[in-house]
Amino acid sequence: MSTPDRDQNTANGTGFSRRDFIRGSGAAMAATAIATSTVEARADDKAAKPNVKPAEATEVTLTVNGKEHKLKLEPRVTLLDTLRTDLSLTGCKDVCDTANCGACTVHIDGKAVYACTRLAHDCEGKKITTVESLKDGDKVDPVVSCFVKHDASQCGFCTPGFVMAVRAFLNSKPKASLDEVRKGLGGNICRCGTYHGITECALEMAKGG
Amino acid sequence: MTPFEYAHPRSEAEAVELMNEPGTSTAVLAGGTDLIRLLRRDLVTPQRVVNIKDIPSMQGIKPVDGGVMIGALTTLEDLAASPLMSEYHSLHHVLDGIRAIQIQSSGTVAGDLCHLPNCWYFRNGYGLLGMENGESLVETGDNRYHAIFGNRGPAKFVSASRFAPGMIAGQARVRVVGPKPDAEEWLPLEYFYITPKTNAQGVTVLKPGQLITHVWLPGTDTAQGKVQSSTYEVLQLEGLDWPLASAAVSMVVQSGVVQDARIVLGHVAPVPWISHEASRTIIGRRVTEETAAAAGEAAVASATPLSNNGYKVQLARTCVKRALLRAAGQETGGL
Numbered sequence: 062m063s064t065p066d067r068d069q070n071t072a073n074g075t076g077f078s079r080r081d082f083i084r085g086s087g088a089a090m091a092a093t094a095i096a097t098s099t100v101e102a103r104a105d106d107k108a109a110k111p112n113v114k115p116a117e118a119t120e121v122t123l124t125v126n127g128k129e130h131k132l133k134l135e136p137r138v139t140l141l142d143t144l145r146t147d148l149s150l151t152g153c154k155d156v157c158d159t160a161n162c163g164a165c166t167v168h169i170d171g172k173a174v175y176a177c178t179r180l181a182h183d184c185e186g187k188k189i190t191t192v193e194s195l196k197d198g199d200k201v202d203p204v205v206s207c208f209v210k211h212d213a214s215q216c217g218f219c220t221p222g223f224v225m226a227v228r229a230f231l232n233s234k235p236k237a238s239l240d241e242v243r244k245g246l247g248g249n250i251c252r253c254g255t256y257h258g259i260t261e262c263a264l265e266m267a268k269g270g
Numbered sequence: 271m272t273p274f275e276y277a278h279p280r281s282e283a284e285a286v287e288l289m290n291e292p293g294t295s296t297a298v299l300a301g302g303t304d305l306i307r308l309l310r311r312d313l314v315t316p317q318r319v320v321n322i323k324d325i326p327s328m329q330g331i332k333p334v335d336g337g338v339m340i341g342a343l344t345t346l347e348d349l350a351a352s353p354l355m356s357e358y359h360s361l362h363h364v365l366d367g368i369r370a371i372q373i374q375s376s377g378t379v380a381g382d383l384c385h386l387p388n389c390w391y392f393r394n395g396y397g398l399l400g401m402e403n404g405e406s407l408v409e410t411g412d413n414r415y416h417a418i419f420g421n422r423g424p425a426k427f428v429s430a431s432r433f434a435p436g437m438i439a440g441q442a443r444v445r446v447v448g449p450k451p452d453a454e455e456w457l458p459l460e461y462f463y464i465t466p467k468t469n470a471q472g473v474t475v476l477k478p479g480q481l482i483t484h485v486w487l488p489g490t491d492t493a494q495g496k497v498q499s500s501t502y503e504v505l506q507l508e509g510l511d512w513p514l515a516s517a518a519v520s521m522v523v524q525s526g527v528v529q530d531a532r533i534v535l536g537h538v539a540p541v542p543w544i545s546h547e548a549s550r551t552i553i554g555r556r557v558t559e560e561t562a563a564a565a566g567e568a569a570v571a572s573a574t575p576l577s578n579n580g581y582k583v584q585l586a587r588t589c590v591k592r593a594l595l596r597a598a599g600q601e602t603g604g605l
Contacts, residue, residue, distance in 0.1 A: 110277075110288075112277055112278045112279055112280070112284065112288070113275055113276070113277045113278075113288065113318070114275060114276040114277075114278075115275055116273035116274055116275050116276075116317075117273075135273060136273075136274060136275065136276030136319065137271040137272070137273055137274060137309070139306065158307075158310060159307045159310075160303045160306075160307060160372070160373070161510065163370070163372060166372060172371075172375040172376075173371045173372050173375060174372055174375060174376050175303070175372045175376070177306070178302045178303050178305075178306035178307060178376075179302055179306070180276070180299070180302070180306070180319075180321075182276050183299070183302070183321055183323070226371060226372065229371060230371050233371075243369065243508065244366060244369050245369065245370070245371045245374070246369075246370075246371070247369030247370050247507075247508065247509030247510045247511075248369070248370020248371060248372040248373060248509065248510045249370075249509075250509065
């Protein structure tokens with residue numbers, strides 16, 4: 062399993078993040094869980110078939126934000142869980158887990174998808190892009206700046222998913238109308254109700270603002 | 271999620287083979303928006319998940335036999351963008367209501383047809399029939415989203431498919447392969463759905479080891495004239511939502527008079543509900559506000575609502591009326 066780039070998940074630049082701390086304290090517990098699951102795993106007594114991977118963890122290479130990661134994962138692991146727990150890309154959020162709320166939205170080969178209902182093994186060979194890719198040094202994607210401008214975020218938990226949905230939507234429909242925005246961007250839920258700002262943001266971007 | 275093997279066939283024959291190994295239960299994965307949810311809650315626990323997404327023969331839309339052959343893996347956005355589909359208005363009306371690019375890019379046609387019910391008793395582990403200690407939880411519990419037709423048996427959920435009403439009205443056929451290596455059959459989509467008597471029977475005629483590979487829709491030009499079609503769905507939310515009720519119409523009109531009509535309701539019964547009563551009422555008449563309303567009335571005459579879903583009778587009645595008006599090009603206003 063690759064070790065995630067430390068700078069990548071240290072948002073505050075101090076070299077220490079809340080997530081690192083939580084990970085550290087949870088490591089012992091996680092190790093126990095892994096050991097148990099290995100013991101319980103069924104012995105694969107069938108002859109190996111091409112195009113069939115066993116239920117146990119096998120190697121998979123994921124290309125995330127242009128970087129290749131070699132991981133060892135069970136087929137049942139979702140892309141969302143891999144991104145968050147193995148790669149520390151926590152911009153995609155684990156909220157409804159049922160393809161309803163959109164907080165886990167990432168791009169696969171340029172298309173917005175719910176990472177909660179994708180298996181990680183299913184994403185091998187595909188180009189995965191997360192919200193973290195929208196920031197490059199001091200430069201941020203215009204969608205992000207436009208969200209700020211229109212106050213399109215309140216508690217902020219749904220925001221990364223929304224930003225990724227808006228980004229993919231505008232990539233495919235750069236001149237979208239209000240009707241198209243309504244028909245395309247209904248797959249994300251904001252409990253604070255910032256829909257107005259988000260719609261304004263999408264429309265301004267579509268007008269080339 | 272219970273562990274499972276992961277199979278990734280590249281042809282229909284290989285998929286059927288991988289789905290039919292003795293002693294290995296399987297589930298089919300395409301878009302994943304339904305299956306991964308079911309797996310996560312252990313509502314289905316296959317020993318092997320078969321990812322069929324990379325089977326080339328099951329992709330794309332082609333003109334075949336005067337109609338269109340739609341690969342089972344065609345995504346909703348590809349369906350919406352295909353020029354071959356431009357005359358199938360009833361499907362476009364459904365596509366317009368699926369308002370999430372995430373579902374549009376992942377969801378597949380056959381995934382919609384095979385989507386398991388959204389009944390909350392089923393989704394929370396009480397089985398398709400929603401039973402506990404031999405009693406129906408649906409009957410006495412919160413059944414506001416449940417069936418108003420075909421609900422006298424133990425099944426009270428509603429069929430989840432959004433395309434099925436329009437496709438059945440349009441006389442679609444589906445191609446099913448498996449479980450034997452060369453087994454292939456074409457069957458009318460209206461015979462694809464069943465109302466189960468037990469939890470194990472499922473919601474379709476698909477047996478373990480079988481899958482849909484294609485859907486064929488007849489052309490919209492017939493000897494009698496052009497087929498006019500529509501779907502009218504009642505959605506509660508502005509965003510991504512499942513309809514509370516829907517109705518699809520497929521009809522041929524000559525000199526203003528309806529020659530033939532097929533009317534199918536969705537989300538009101540354990541199967542897409544074909545209303546011969548509504549069809550009989552409109553055939554031989556002109557579509558007007560009054561005749562459309564009469565067809566709606568006929569459609570719900572035999573409804574048997576449960577304790578909390580009487581309101582769906584009115585929704586169904588209105589769906590039929592508005593779908594007819596929409597198919598006839600007389601749509602007026604919104605809700």
